[in-house]
Amino acid sequence: MTSRLLPEPSTPRRRTVVKAAAASAVLAVPLAAAATAHAAEAPAFLHGVASGDPLPDGVLLWTRVTPTPEAVPGSGQGPDVQVDWEIAEDSAFRTVVGRGTTTASATSDHTVKADVRGLRPATAYYFRFSIGDVRSPTARTRTAPAADASAAGLRFGVVSCANWEAGYFSAYRHLAARSDLDAVFHLGDYLYEYKTGEYPAAAYTVRPHRPAHEIVTLADYRTRHGAHKTDDDVRALHAAHPLIAIWDDHEFANDAWSGGAENHTPGGEGDWAARRQAAKQAYFEWMPVRASTAGTVYRRLRFGNLADLHLLDLRSFRSQQSGVGSGDVDDADRTITGRAQLDWLKSGLAASDARWKLVGTSVMISPVAFGSLPAHLLGPLGELLGLPEGGLAINVDQWDGYTHDRKELISHLRERGIRDTVFLTGDIHMAWANDVPAQAATYPLSPSAATEFVVTSVTSDNLDDILHVAPDTVSTVAEGAIKAANRHVKWLDMDSHGYGVLDVTAERAQMDYYVISDRTDKNATTSWKRSYRTRSGTQKVERADAPVR
Known part of the structure; x- marks a missing residue:
């Protein structure tokens, strides 16, 4: 060079x-x-x-x-x-x-x-x-504001879960058309590893993967990354805004953990360590991302004294998910972050002098119990979220499956008086606005330690897609039951595809949720769906009447 x-x-x-x-x-x-x-x-x-x-x-x-x-x-x-x-x-x-x-x-x-x-x-x-x-x-x-600058405001696009076969990436096109963004956060599942016709089923495939088989080798991962960057909307997004990305599981294989994945069989797909290394190599070749010194994606970016952004890697160091012979969700020996990363996050949050501490996490940190749902809804949600069959009515692939790490982190926020922490999340193919309670069982009598905004998928299946029903029909029952059983959940949308726009000022951080008209339509339109914000010092979300203009 x-x-x-x-x-x-x-x-x-x-x-x-x-x-x-x-x-x-x-x-x-x-x-x-x-x-x-x-x-x-x-x-x-x-x-x-x-x-x-x-x-x-x-x-x-x-x-x-x-x-x-x-x-x-x-x-x-x-x-x-x-x-x-x-x-x-x-x-x-x-x-x-x-x-x-x-x-x-x-x-x-x-x-x-x-x-x-x-x-x-x-x-x-x-x-x-x-x-x-x-x-x-x-x-x-x-470029970002100077580290000590008093930035008046920041605005970021937020996306997650873009499955090529499930539809077109219209959300990217609409974000690319905006001239008011400082950057776009991609919170994982930039691509999917499945073979053609596996997810979604062949009858619902909008456009086939390249290569058509499940990706396993370095050549496979490179080929699929290359295919994604022939998409007009992908190229438009990258040409318009800097990207800040982390990976989730599908950049490797479904429900990946440090020693394997749900969608990996050593007898048929070879050594997991070799597959994971191939996926990481292709990712760092094809994505505009700086690797940390550990060869991972957890890192920290600063945007003046208004916001520090802490980005997490929740796949490289985690223990195997519970429910598959790897221990209880409360086991202190099980981790989603790994010791070194959790210590890094805690020290970074404690040392931050920024007004807002933004944490990019690929899976949801807020606790959510699904046991109150009727059986006919728990089944489809289990398929969508990966709930253990016949087991715990929680998503063990989220922080719910690693409660010791979550308890330690939330206790750290409370004990150190760290305020205005906002978790930004993808993965779950639904939009949520949550308080992050110190004790979910007694909330709201017990305090909220942080807030969380979860964005829906760009294209990946949500509840109405799995059930093949009209939006806002079956989901309304599920949404009501979840909010009733989880009082810290202020809003969720199980049926939309789209993106978020996070607007940050000294007074508040607001997520505007936008949805696209039809993921199978290359020319899909976009519209505002809902907005939630957290005011500085409150550690709680509240509804906003309109998006930030």
């Missing part, structure tokens, strides 16, 4: 210092005939460009190069090629503030990253890549 600093312009500007890095990998499998046909014009940028993990002085840039027609994702083919990048203050690139060169090679599946530093805080920039005279699309990104 080589990088070039621009000469000082006539008016003083910050120098741009650059570190560019290519990801690493091996192996192969072709993408698709359509992509191969387009690749006949190689070299080309067929998978768009992206940015991520904004800092006050920098941002991570990403692209993937197709140097020759046969060099499709996962193929392991194609020569090394020099890739130039540049970043500017304007979309016409009249005021370029940084340039650099890196190498795309088959060992990184021809993906490249440039970790650009020396930029100005809270500033929009434009960037692009090139190979000779061939240029990538131009994309926009934005």
